[in-house]
Amino acid sequence: MTISDYISSLADNPYFGAGSGIFALGLGAAMLRRGSQGALILFRRHFMITLEVPCRDKSYQWLLQWITQKGARKTQHLSVETSFHQKDSGHVQTKYDFIPSTGTHIMFYGGNWIKVERTRESHTLDLHMGVPWETVTLTAxxxxxxxxxxMLEEARQLALKSTEGKTIMYTADTNDWKPFGHPRQRRPLSSVVLDEGISERISNDCKEFIQNQKWYSERGIPYRRGYLLHGPPGCGKSSYVTALAGELEYGICLLNMSNRSMDDSRLNGLLNIAPQQTIILLEDIDAAFVSREETDEQKLQYRGLNRVTLSGLLNALDGVASSEGRIVFMTTNYLDRLDPALIRPGRVDLKEFIGHCTRYQLEQMYRRFYDGPDLLDFASRFADNVLKQNRPVSPAQIQGYFMIHKLSDQQKVLDNIADLWKN
Structure with a gap:
């Protein structure tokens, strides 16, 4: 008997036709459907592996770029990210990066087919980033x-390769750090000419600190280091920190203490979650708040400018909850305005005065800008002519003067020294 004959005989059966047979078939179909769903769930639980990457995770953008370049090149559903890069010729190049859009994508990796699902919750915002909440789910x-x-390690290496030889700047965004602008070409440490021995002293101290974490741990000493660069404006304090970050292959976290949205709690949180291998730079620290030794009139002048307190900064720098493995650089034009508690050992471990140009700096800067058979003689004569004026001059002034005369005859550079103080 065939299946069709069997079904026809069931239709002629009075009990089946009365409804009990139809009920039995419906029940069997429901049990079969539920059984197949359970089997599918069981199969996914024991024979498939899923990874969910939320947009807040640092590897989220790395993974999207990697999927585009390595895994899902043939996908037809894309989103675009437009960026601009300045070429060596001075022209700006527009770059379009295509990443998988929301939806489902299939890729092949490591001998395995992987389903990539990018989802976006349009009604849910990431409070830290201020954008719709997104996730990428991988199933294999x-x-x-x-x-x-x-996969994640390859994505990380690909991201590192794109910033190789560059310095990443970070700024505080609400309660997190975000890259600021495009990664910058690393500035050579030798391009910032400080007085003799200062650059080597600071860089050697940083390298010694980075290489001796175990030494700090064995002696129970907090593994962090603080530096203070003080001196007149335009003498290279911030420029040196930028060059030092390039020398150490570190990024820079720029922290604006005068921001009205900054308070003690946010400051402490930002210092504790700063990206690894970065220098935290607090520029013009004297402008953040007044010293406890200032007069009432001076305190009234600064009142209400910000919500960061001195005690909050001190606790963030070396309190019981402060982070380890941190390098902090502070700069100021007015050392006498800083509270003694802020610059004591443990908070500031090395202080260096970055002042107006000395003979050594004048000669070194001249030799960096010009060349020729009589370069040493011209450099010495240039330094003599500047020092004869008995007027202080900053490296910024010297560099600006050289930029004006970059194509001039060297004798003309020597003859127009008075132009240094015109502006």
């Missing part, structure tokens, strides 16, 4: 988690 056959470890 098998139980080996290493496939995702390898």
């Amino acid at each position: 056959f098998g139980r080996d988690k290493n496939i995702y470890f390898r």
Whole structure:
């Protein structure tokens, strides 16, 4: 008997036709459907592996770029990210980066097919980033988690390669750090000419600190280091920190203490979650608040400018909740305005005065800008002519003067020294 004959005989059966047979078939179909759903859930639980990457995770953008370049090149559903890069010729190049858009994508990696689902919650915002909440979910056959470890590591290496030889700047955005602008070409440390021995002293101290974490741990000493660069404006304090970050292959976290939205709690949180291998730069620290030794009139002048207190900064720098492995640079034009508690050892471990140009700096800067057979003689004569004026001059003034005369005859550079103080 065939299946069609069997069904026809069931239709002629009075009990089946009365409804009990139809009920039995419906019940069987429901049980079969539920059984298949349970089997699918069981299969996904034991024979498939899923990874969810939220947009707040640092690897989120790395993963999207990696999927585009390595895994899902043939996908037809894309989103665009437009950026601008300045070429060596001075022209600005527009770059379009295509990343997988929201939806489902299929890719092949490590001998395994992987389903990529990018979802966006239009009604849910990431409070830290101020953008719709997004996730990328990866689903693959098998139980080996290493496939995702390898994938994320490749994505990280790809991201690092794009910033190789560059310095990343970060700024505080609400309660997190975000890259500021495009990564910058690393500035050579030798391009910032400080007085003899100062640059080497600071850079050697930083390198010694970075290489001796175990020494600090064994002796129970907090593993952090603070530096203070003080002196007149335009003498290279901030420029040196930028060049030093390039020398150490570190990024820079720019922290504006005078921001009205900054308070003690936010300051402490930002210092504790600063990206790894970065220098935290607090520029013009004297402008953040007044010293406890200032007069009432001076305190009244600064009242209400910000919400950061001195005690809040002191606790953030070396309180019980302060982070480890941190390098902090502070700069100021007025050392006498700083509270003694802020610059004591433990908070500031090395202080250096970055002042107006000395003979050594004048000669070194001249030799960096010009060349020729009589370069040493011209450099010495240039330094003599500047020092004869008995007027202080900053490296910024010297550099600006050289930029004006970059194509001039060297004798003309020597003959127009008075132009240094015109502006």
